[in-house]
Amino acid sequence: MIENTVLTPQEVAGMLKITKNTVYELIKRGELNGYKVGKKIRVDLKDVENYKNRTKNTTGEISHRPIIKDDLSYSNMFYPRDADISDGFVICGQDVLLDILSRYIEFHCSGIRTFRSYVGSYNGLLALYLGKVQVATSHLWDGDSGKYNIPFVRRLIPGIPTVIIHLACRMQGFYVPHGNPKKIQGWEDLKRNDITMVNREKGCGTRILLDEHLKLLNVNGKDINGYNRECFSHLTVASTVARGGADLALGNEKTSLQVKGIDFIPLQKERYELVIKKENMYDSPFKSIIEIIRSKEFKTELSGIGGYDLTETGNIIAEL
Structure with missing residues (x-):
């Protein structure tokens, strides 16, 4: 029977005691096998059991297997396709500080659900241009100018006024x-x-x-x-x-x-920065994001994690 048991991402999340967004990330990274039925993602119970067994060892530590490109099942996933994002808010980026930011947004903006898209900066900016996400993050260095982010935002989001807000240096x-x-x-x-x-x-x-x-x-x-x-x-x-x-x-x-x-x-x-469309800057929850990033509470939490230079956090770097 285990071979025939099919699970939704929400059911997998319940079994592993993690969030549904983390399930999507595991599938995207190739650590958990999944497949599409129409526009929905499904996972076989046997693959969940295989994943659990692979991450166990005799010392009780988590094993970290290199995730090779060919292992990815859904390398073109910009955001969780199995989720209803009509009332959600998608943030692109891979740093843990975005998990903290998402939590603050949901706390301060009633009725807003945040989703994370764990893609790199280049694809995140492209997804913002295509209207697939609401917020992108970037730490892209241009070797010709020696500048971060601004040259890439100009190239990847052409013709759309944008605002770049500084998050942290790493x-x-x-x-x-x-x-x-x-x-x-x-x-x-x-x-x-x-x-x-x-x-x-x-x-x-x-x-x-x-x-x-x-x-x-x-x-x-x-x-x-x-x-x-x-x-x-x-x-x-x-x-x-x-x-x-x-x-x-x-x-x-x-x-x-x-x-x-x-x-x-x-x-x-490097400069790790947030990019939004200028037309949204004063709308909720975008306005709240800026207030959160500039808040003492948010900066204090990041300081506790360590590894970030928060000197310029919350500054508007450019309006393009």
Whole structure:
């Protein structure tokens, strides 16, 4: 009977004691098998059991398997298609601070349900342009100008007035094995032929930061061992390095503090910012978002997590 039992994402969420949005994320990342019936997503009970068994080990710790691009079942999912978003509010981005922001929005804006779309910055801006989401976040660095976000917002949301609001600064750098056995120091080490890396997926800010620097170095990514091996979070690339699966990976400093067996080499402070359409700026809940981001309560909670520079949080960076 277990082979024939079909579950909705809500039923899976109840079994695993997680939110339905987390179920969508697990499916999108390829960690939980799912399939579409029309426009609905369904999961077989046997696949839920397989997922639970895979994440167990004798130490009781969670195992982190690298999520390779080919593992994704729904790589083109912009938002939870199984959800009714007619009265919802979709925020694109992958940082945990967006989970906190979503909670504040639902608390302060009665009747608003928030949904998370865990796609990278490039696809998030595209989804905002296409009207699939209400809010996008971005940490995209342009190597030609040395600026964050503004050049990409101009290109990916053409002809639509937008507002960029600063969320936080984060430090990006290399994850290397503890002790840094290859003596890696910076971007120039990507030219070495004795280096193996593990990469992030196309479209995320970290991948674009890497590719922009490779362009400046006149290095073809395909010449780097492991360049085409893609994972879909900072945590998975960091854990791959910790297990000896690569000599380096690019990610943020905050994640490096969560994974044993790696060192962090700081390279560049990045700007993580929120993008909305200007026409919505003074409507609810958009107006509330700005008030929340600027509030002492919100900043205090982020300070407690650590890893964020909140000096400019809530500032309007540009109106394009």
